[in-house]
Amino acid sequence: MRKHKYFLDLNDLQYKKVRLSLEKKLLRVVLWFAGTIAITIFYSTVFHNLFGSPKEALLNQQIGNIRLQYTLADRNMNNSLKLINSLRMSDEMRYRPVLDMDSLPESYRNPGFGGVDRFADLDGYGTSYLMKSSRMKIEEMKDMLSVQSESFSTVKDKAAEWKIEMDHLPAISPVDPSFPLGEGYRFREVHPVYGDSRMHYGQDIEVPYGTKVYATGDGKVVEAGRNTGGFGNVVMIDHGYGLESIYGHLSKILVPVGMNVKRGDLIGISGSTGASTGPHLHYQINKYGQPTPAINFFNNDITQDQFNEMIQAFESKSKYR
Numbered sequence: 043m044r045k046h047k048y049f050l051d052l053n054d055l056q057y058k059k060v061r062l063s064l065e066k067k068l069l070r071v072v073l074w075f076a077g078t079i080a081i082t083i084f085y086s087t088v089f090h091n092l093f094g095s096p097k098e099a100l101l102n103q104q105i106g107n108i109r110l111q112y113t114l115a116d117r118n119m120n121n122s123l124k125l126i127n128s129l130r131m132s133d134e135m136r137y138r139p140v141l142d143m144d145s146l147p148e149s150y151r152n153p154g155f156g157g158v159d160r161f162a163d164l165d166g167y168g169t170s171y172l173m174k175s176s177r178m179k180i181e182e183m184k185d186m187l188s189v190q191s192e193s194f195s196t197v198k199d200k201a202a203e204w205k206i207e208m209d210h211l212p213a214i215s216p217v218d219p220s221f222p223l224g225e226g227y228r229f230r231e232v233h234p235v236y237g238d239s240r241m242h243y244g245q246d247i248e249v250p251y252g253t254k255v256y257a258t259g260d261g262k263v264v265e266a267g268r269n270t271g272g273f274g275n276v277v278m279i280d281h282g283y284g285l286e287s288i289y290g291h292l293s294k295i296l297v298p299v300g301m302n303v304k305r306g307d308l309i310g311i312s313g314s315t316g317a318s319t320g321p322h323l324h325y326q327i328n329k330y331g332q333p334t335p336a337i338n339f340f341n342n343d344i345t346q347d348q349f350n351e352m353i354q355a356f357e358s359k360s361k362y363r
């Protein structure tokens with residue numbers, strides 16, 4: 043119940059109800075409306091700021107989803123960038139050094155994006171930062187991948203080249219490695235046949251008559267026949283890259299001049315032809331025409347079985363058996 047207000051009428055000393063004038067009544071109504079409206083505005087503003095309109099709430103939810111999607115995509119991109127970086131590390135730290143290739147200049151790998159904001163069109167959205175960072179990463183990945191795939195293609199070509207070179211390198215023992223080594227690359231005071239003092243340019247291997255002699259690397263037979271210089275029946279293979287291998291004192295020659303041979307191809311049978319006092323193989327390597335210690339070109343620490351396995355492996359690959 044609304045309380046009535048009273049006042050003391052001094053004319054007749056009685057309390058009387060206060061009667062409001064029409065103006066005052068109107069003023070009250072106006073004030074009441076104004077107050078109500080003010081309170082409504084106040085609460086709706088607070089509510090709006092806190093929760094937004096239903097439509098805005100929906101939009102906010104969508105923006106939230108987009109932001110989440112971007113964040114997940116961003117995380118995926120970070121993982122992809124890590125992967126590209128590890129490929130790049132393998133390229134720089136493993137493949138290129140092994141293949142004796144220069145590393146790619148940093149300026150080529152990281153061309154940089156310059157000072158201009160390339161993604162200004164993405165400004166002004168609630169998710170601008172995320173969108174720009176994603177676009178930046180995508181561009182970065184595109185650049186890195188294109189450089190990396192080009193680099194790998196060069197590395198691949200180089201590796202193929204390198205494999206050809208490795209296949210040509212005279213790199214195995216020309217005979218079963220269980221045979222003992224004889225005279226090496228050294229100055230001899232008295233030559234066993236000529237009696238004078240001279241350099242011995244090859245690596246002798248003590249093999250009996252009839253021992254199989256193999257090509258020690260891929261190449262072309264450039265000499266196959268009787269040699270007047272003391273090698274007797276000799277085979278010489280040009281391996282390219284400035285390297286030749288010579289197999290002397292053979293009893294039989296099994297390849298003609300001009301033939302392309304593969305490492306492990308049977309090229310002759312050992313003997314004691316030429317300036318020789320007994321059966322052995324004279325194995326010599328020339329580098330750019332100059333004799334060089336042949337012992338540096340093969341590893342005799344492997345077992346007979348390992349050697350046979352190796353020869354069989356080569357034979358199965360070779361066109362000439």
Ligand SMILES: [Zn+2]
Nearest residue numbers: 244245246324
């Ligand atoms: Zn010799």
